[in-house]
Amino acid sequence: MNTTARHDSYDVVVIGAGPAGLAAATTAAEAGLSTLLLDENAGPGGQVWRAIASTPVRDRNHLGADYWAGSELVEEARSSGAEIIQRATVWSLDRNLEIGVSVGGASFFVKARRVILATGALERPFPIPGWTLPGVMTAGAAQTMLKSSGLVPSGPTVIAGQGPLLWLLAAQILRLGGRIDRILDTTERRNYLAALPHAFAFMTSRYFAKGLALMKQVRAKVPVVTGISELAAAGDGQLATVTYVSGGRRETVPAELLLLHQGVVPNVNLAMATGIEHRWDDLQLCWSPVLDRDGNTSVEGIAIAGDGAGIGGADAAIVRGRIAARAAVEALAPAAAARLAPMASFKASLVKAERGRIFLDTLFRPAPQFRIPSGDTIVCRCEEVSARDILDAVAIGATGPNQLKAYRRTGMGPCQGRLCGLTVTELMAQARGKSPQEIGYYRLRAPVKPITLAELAAVPKTEADVNAVVRG
């Protein structure tokens, strides 16, 4: 395992080895730029192609063609000349394009002339009563275990939520002989009507046929309850039951495992901590970075590609990775850029890859009651703060997420707001009658992943660094 970078500085440093990061690193390295690709996982592939080089699931039909399509990109990246370090956690990035990286418990810094952030997405928080109980996980978590370790649910299992991933996961679990007792579809009925005007564009997307086929496969084997308007998990120290309401009827089913999913949102922590400007996206209901056509951010030299730039899916991520890398090549080595495919061809591919996205965003826009909880429901899992706690803080003067930290420590635990930030923004916006944009988000700072003080203290220091803090 590589535990440190070969050089102190690179033309391009790409953070994240999913579809966007692999494509970006390959494009930059093949154009002759010195390129470093840093990735937190044990192997390349990101979430969508997780464990592609090591999965024990050998029957290629089980994970599907879209999964295996990633092999080619991984191979290209490996032979591109880019230096790749796995299990590398990037905990800091600043405006000077200096990057703090932790590998195997030790940290080092590298400098870049250009940085491409490809930190992808994470699953939207799904704050229902009981979502912190052991036995409640995300659908993505189950898919990670399925891909990397061939693990499938074996006991009474309920999958609840909405969106393409949910159906893909269900199909994969069934193909591997796993158990699903029931699927609870939380898609709001009114969303079907709202999405209708965008249906034609989606029908021309390759995801249309794939989605229909998956849903058919799953519905043939698992009872699906639609129109879920309430959802709760319960149990004493362990999930025991799932209760839901559909069409005014309440039902409780026993469950050992509840898998939740209501879409994915950009993983903004590193970008925000760097000071990159973000805006609230009213359609995707999340924070997205403000970008130019080539993916460049408000911070000079830093671009964002892939789902971290706004959710677009794997095909779009690959193209956005190439666009951001091509822009870096144009800036650093214009002669080499002339040998790359023209930017216009990438832009045309992007339009194609993003076709039908508005349909998915509209159809699978999560319902308010599953985004904005009430009462005792936990919002901040780390600090164990409920919706009521937050509303009480608002009532005595907390104006936004950053003031709220002083009242309740929300977002100050190890996950640094990743699992509560969106909920806190929307909850406070609703309580104060303001827009999420006006309410804002946590002010994030490095280190964006926890590292020990010992690790920080062991980072090589110059005499100037020491003189800056030592007196006498």
Place this chain on the structure above:
Amino acid sequence: MFKRSDQDSRPSVRIVVDGAALAAREGDTVSAALLASGRDVRRATAVSGAPRLPYCMMGVCFDCLVTIDGVGNRQGCLVPVAEGMQIEIQKGKREIGR
């Protein structure tokens, strides 16, 4: 809660969980191995002591925190198992010095 696919032919890796041996598979993360074991591997939170298991399995939720080879607060979902690895289910806060 979870079972292994019969396609899985990866070699076994022996780890030790709270003093008891556990056969994991090469390439498992610590969290995946713990969840696959069927044992009670619930940690207790630092704030209230509430029982938790991993939630996201991709490094963002920190509900997989575990003591690995004497170092507390490690993200079990990001660390692959290794032969002889010593795992302790973390009950509450990380202790000073580990």
